[in-house]
């Protein structure tokens with residue numbers, strides 16, 4: 001677990017810096033603000049559930065961090081929204097899944113989009129996953145980039161507080177406002193509507209290959225190729241970046 005944490009730490013910083021460089025923003029932000037005691041690893045266990053159609057393993061959500069490095073076991077159940085539909089992310093023991101979180105969405109002025117995802121339960125098999133969250137200190141201020149920022153500046157403490165308050169009051173996280181400028185304006189943001197049916201597990205996204213789609217970019221990176229691969233990838237503006245990474249990097 002310690003190894004997962006330290007390898008993920010290095011990887012998360014590399015990815016964040018390169019993604020920042022692509023925005024032509026100072027890449028030392030992450031070194032200065034996302035330090036060891038502000039980031040964390042979470043281990044998730046999903047027990048078998050007799051009523052999988054009625055109970056989520058994890059409710060649909062976006063992560064409240066800069067980016068998440070996720071390793072899932074072979075059971076499956078992770079799904080994300082792609083092209084307005086839920087699709088399964090096929091388990092692959094040699095891949096890590098990297099999700100952009102809310103903070104990167106705000107920091108990049110929506111260039112990188114936080115990915116909505118959820119976990120379905122399995123009626124017979126228990127499932128495990130491990131996630132590393134790249135988070136800043138509570139006092140860090142998230143400054144939206146660009147001449148026409150879509151979000152006002154806010155501290156991570158403020159954002160966390162808003163998420164907690166929303167969950168308490170409304171029963172779900174509102175997260176970043178989708179079309180309003182003010183973080184904290186919970187009433188202006190409607191809950192995302194339920195997206196249509198999911199594709200079957202078999203149709204899910206293979207977790208280790210390169211594919212470009214209008215809204216998502218999948219890249220395969222090995223060993224020390226991370227920087228070059230990301231630098232060279234073709235990002236359409238406002239692309240949603242979903243990075244699928246070879247676990248060879250973890251040796």
Ligand SMILES: O=C(O)CCC(=O)C(=O)O
Nearest residue numbers: 042044072078119129131
């Ligand atoms: O278990 C998974 O695959 C996803 C976990 C997750 O989304 C989270 O911990 O935020």
Ligand SMILES: [Fe+2]
Nearest residue numbers: 061062063117
């Ligand atoms: Fe998550």
